[in-house]
Amino acid sequence: MEIKSRAKINITLDVLNKREDGYHNVKMIMQTVDLYDVLHLEKIENGIEIKTNLPYLPTDEKNIAYKAAQLFFNTLDINDAGIKINIQKNIPVAAGLAGGSTNAAAVLIAMNKMFKTSLNTDQLMQMGKKLGADVPYCILGGTALAEGIGDILTLLPPMPTAIVVLAKPPISVSTAHIYGKLKVENITMRPDTEAIINAIYNQDIIAIARGMYNVLEAVTAKEYRVINRIKNIMLGSGALGSIMSGSGPTVFGIFEHEVSARKAVNKLRTIASDIFVVNTYNSNYGER
Structure with a gap:
């Protein structure tokens, strides 16, 4: 089976408080975009085999796709089969785009179909929660409000189709490091999540883009000035709005017109190592 494993962006990201277990309670609007890895899965007699086009990625139990396959077999008590997974x-x-989490989600979705185990979306999301906070959302897909540690999900109406420019500078950011630096009590600006939800219901892309906000951005941008440089280029090129996704370092801008998006791309080439022009993607799990 071949399956596409799509990236996500955060339209809003608010951190409410730190929990006793070390995690943070969040409130954020997540959106799938049409940038994806391609996973090819094949049944084998036994074991789990991972291959990837990136030589520096682990192919053992340190890889979250491996963990997802292992969890699937263990949860469903499947002992007489194995799986080979090739990840492009x-x-x-x-990058703040849930690249690992979406691979894990794709593995669970694909194996559920391949092994005819008939788990529903909620059951898959409960399984995915054991792998990481973003995995349940990546299983659901589309436009959703995420609460709790990111695992309590409310599906929203599809966001209006928009052009999204993604730009990642040549740095890597640890989510744990950024959350460790965040002082929740010092947050003075927060997204108006309810206003964004209303704008989604009204299909008002301008209000959505202008209201986007991520409280982690101030933390990451303090350490990496390139974040604000990318934002300024996006906005100066005609983006309706621009923020960092997740804990970064990827910054995205929402554009109404292809010409403006391409203008931003040309200006970003000197400071971003990875640039993509994509669309929002609104199919959720039940429609795939």
């Missing part, structure tokens, strides 16, 4: 990575690694 296109989503940048450690």
Whole structure:
């Protein structure tokens, strides 16, 4: 089976407080975009085999796709089969785009079909939660409000189709490091999540783009000035709005017109190592 494993962006990201277990309670609007890895899965007699086009990625139990396959077999008590997974990575690694989480989600979705186990979306998301906070959303896909640690999901109406420019500078950012630097009590600006949800219901792309906000951006941008440089280029090229995705370092801009998007791309080439022009992608799990 071949399956596409799509990236996500954060339209909003608010951190409410730190929990006793070390995680943070968040409130954020997530959106799938049409940038994807391609996974090819094949049944084998036993074991789990991972191959990838990136030589520096682990292919053992350190790879989250491996962990997903192992969890699937263990949860469903499947002992007489194995799986070979070939991952063609296109989503940048450690970029704030859920590249690993979406691979894990794709493995669970594909294996559920290949092994005819008939798990529903909620069951797959509960399984995915054991792998990481973003995995349940990556299983669901589309436009959604994420709460709790990111695992309590409310599906929203599809966001209006928009042109999205993604730009990742040549740095990698640790999510744990950024959350470790965040002082929740010092947050003075937060996204108006409810206003964005209303704008989504009204299909108002201008209000959505102008209201986007990510509280982690100030933390990451303090350490990496390139974040604001990319944002300024996006906005100066005609983006309706521009923010960092997740804990970074990828910055995205929402554009109404292809010409403006291409203008931004040309200006970003000197400071970004990975640049993509994509569209929002609105099919959720039930429609794939």
